[in-house]
Amino acid sequence: MTTPRLGIAFTPAHDPARLIDVARAADAAGLDEFWLWEDCFSHGGLTTAATVLASTDRIQVGLGLMPAPLRNVALCAMEVASLHRLFPGRFLAGVGHGVQRWMGQTGARVASPMTLLDEYSTALRALLRGDEVTVDGRYVTLDAVRLQWPAPDEPFFLGGTGPKTLRYAASRSDGTLFAASMSDDELAASCAEVIAARRSADHRIIAPRLVAVGADADDRIRDEVARWGKSDAHGLAVTGSAADVAREVTRLGQMGITSVVAHPTDDEPDLEGLIEVLGQTAAALR
Numbered sequence: 407m408t409t410p411r412l413g414i415a416f417t418p419a420h421d422p423a424r425l426i427d428v429a430r431a432a433d434a435a436g437l438d439e440f441w442l443w444e445d446c447f448s449h450g451g452l453t454t455a456a457t458v459l460a461s462t463d464r465i466q467v468g469l470g471l472m473p474a475p476l477r478n479v480a481l482c483a484m485e486v487a488s489l490h491r492l493f494p495g496r497f498l499a500g501v502g503h504g505v506q507r508w509m510g511q512t513g514a515r516v517a518s519p520m521t522l523l524d525e526y527s528t529a530l531r532a533l534l535r536g537d538e539v540t541v542d543g544r545y546v547t548l549d550a551v552r553l554q555w556p557a558p559d560e561p562f563f564l565g566g567t568g569p570k571t572l573r574y575a576a577s578r579s580d581g582t583l584f585a586a587s588m589s590d591d592e593l594a595a596s597c598a599e600v601i602a603a604r605r606s607a608d609h610r611i612i613a614p615r616l617v618a619v620g621a622d623a624d625d626r627i628r629d630e631v632a633r634w635g636k637s638d639a640h641g642l643a644v645t646g647s648a649a650d651v652a653r654e655v656t657r658l659g660q661m662g663i664t665s666v667v668a669h670p671t672d673d674e675p676d677l678e679g680l681i682e683v684l685g686q687t688a689a690a691l692r
Contacts, residue, residue, distance in 0.1 A: 410659040410666045412688045413439025413468070414681060415586075415614060416458075418448030419672035425454055426461045431678045433462040435685025439498070441468040441614075441667045443586075446476075446508035452485050459493040466496050468612070468667075470583040471565045473504025474526040475514035480551050483533035490534075490557035500563035500583050501527060503571070516545060520570065527578055531562055563612070569599050576603035581610030586669050587634045588613070590641035597662040610664045616643035617651060617668040619683045620676070630671040648686035655691060 414432055416425060432440050440458055444451030451469045458467045472482065482501075489497045503523055509515035516522045525546035532539045536556035539548045564575035565583030575582040582600050584593065593613060600611055616639070618626045623645040631639045644654040655666045668684055670677060 407659050408664065409691050410655050410663055411438035412655055412666055412668070412684060412691060413437055413441055413466075414668045414684055415441040415443060415670070416449075416454075416677075417443055417670060417672070418445040420670075420674075420677065422449050422454060424677070425449075425457060428677050428681070429458040429462050429465070429467075431681045432684075433465040435681050436688050437465060437681065437684055438688065439466045439468055439612075439665055439667065441470060441612075443470060444472055446473070446505065446512065452489070455497065456489060456492075459489060459496055464496075466498055467493075468498035468500065468563075468583075470498075470500035470563065470612070471502030471504075472500065473509065473514075474501055474522050475504050475509045475516055475519075476512065479526050479529045479546055480533065480548060483530050483553055486530075487534055487553055487555055487557040490560040491555055495560075498561060498563055498581070500565050500581075501530065502565045502583075518544070520574070521545065523564070523566075523571070523574070524578075527562075527564060531578075534558065534560065534562065561610070563610070565612075567596075572596055572599045573603040576600040576609060577605055579609075581612060581664075584611070584613045586614035586616070587636065587642070593658070593663070594661050601662050611662055612665040612667060613658060613663045614667040614669040615654065615658065616671065617680070617684075618643070618645050618671050618674070619647070619651075619680055626671045626673055629673070633672065648683050648690060651684065651687040652690045655687065 455469045486499045503519040522545045525543040535558045538552040561580035563581040564579040627639045627643045
């Protein structure tokens with residue numbers, strides 16, 4: 407088993423005005439990854455990703471997940487390729503179905519999300535490789551489109567829930583991003599689906615895990631999982647010291663997870679303090 411990489415998510419519950427300070431703290435603490443969630447109708451994912459990349463020196467910046475229905479694939483390719491070329495090896499771009507209720511609110515919901523994801527991800531990967539793409543699909547239409555400045559060697563991620571989507575992500579991308587609210591049993595089953603369908607043994611599996619530290623950590627975790635519609639935090643979260651978090655990261659790695667993303671509670675009062683503990687965790691894991 408390879409020890410998982412450790413990151414943190416800057417979730418939509420937190421004001422983007424704090425983003426730069428928090429990202430710099432994560433970079434200085436030695437965390438491996440800094441993840442952004444593009445939830446409707448909160449932070450703009452590509453804007454915040456570019457801001458973090460420009461404000462930090464080393465940390466990889468992940469964006470999960472850009473909803474395929476919301477962006478024309480050519481525009482998405484232009485934005486993603488530009489960030490890859492500006493910050494080589496540091497941007498982890500992920501695409502997914504989008505939350506269907508939100509897609510409905512924007513008028514972007516489609517009858518077949520899997521068909522859209524297939525057409526979209528196929529076109530996006532080809533554009534990023536530098537191919538000229540002509541396609542007349544059910545949802546994606548391009549006529550002789552080629553990027554002037556592609557990014558052919560950078561990774562591409564997909565994510566979602568459900569066996570069909572996970573198998574597709576494993577077979578068609580460089581890494582699969584799981585949802586934040588998955589229990590241990592759901593994580594184990596999802597890892598098994600991805601491992602069975604992945605194209606190569608170095609396929610990355612990224613899993614958020616709810617983390618809280620400090621005197622009121624258990625209370626905040628309990629309130630958070632209740633907001634998620636869960637009755638019990640068991641198998642969803644970890645509290646305690648850096649050593650406790652390190653044990654949890656190692657345990658998740660035994661399932662096949664390659665990156666664990668610490669997901670703060672919505673009411674986390676001290677993101678920098680949490681990052682300090684996570685930095686100690688990352689050092690202990692190395």
